[in-house]
Amino acid sequence: MVSEQGGVSGERKEVDVKDYPKAAAIGQILKDLDFPADKKKKERTGRATPQSEEILPDLQRIEERQYGSVSDVTKATGLV
Structure with missing residues (x-):
């Protein structure tokens, strides 16, 4: 299977494994x-x-808005 990641425009987020x-x-x-x-x-x-x-600082820095799922929250923290 050929990956199409190379054809996606934009920047790739560097994720630190410790996150x-x-x-x-x-x-x-x-x-x-x-x-x-x-x-x-x-x-x-x-x-x-x-x-x-450990996690409260991450939760405090997210935007004030409605989140639809846990995944939305973790993305907003910048951890994933």
Whole structure:
């Protein structure tokens, strides 16, 4: 199978492997949250977890808007 990635215009995001555990932690914390949800709801959920010190800064820097899924949140943090 031939990859078509070369034909896609735009810049490729450089992802640091050390970001994946944080993205996974956010996913685990938010997995039971009802979506769509706004930034404040995610921050409240994040504060109620043992990993909050690790991931709360990432949740706080996302834009104030509605997010449709955990994937939308992790993308907004820039971790994936």
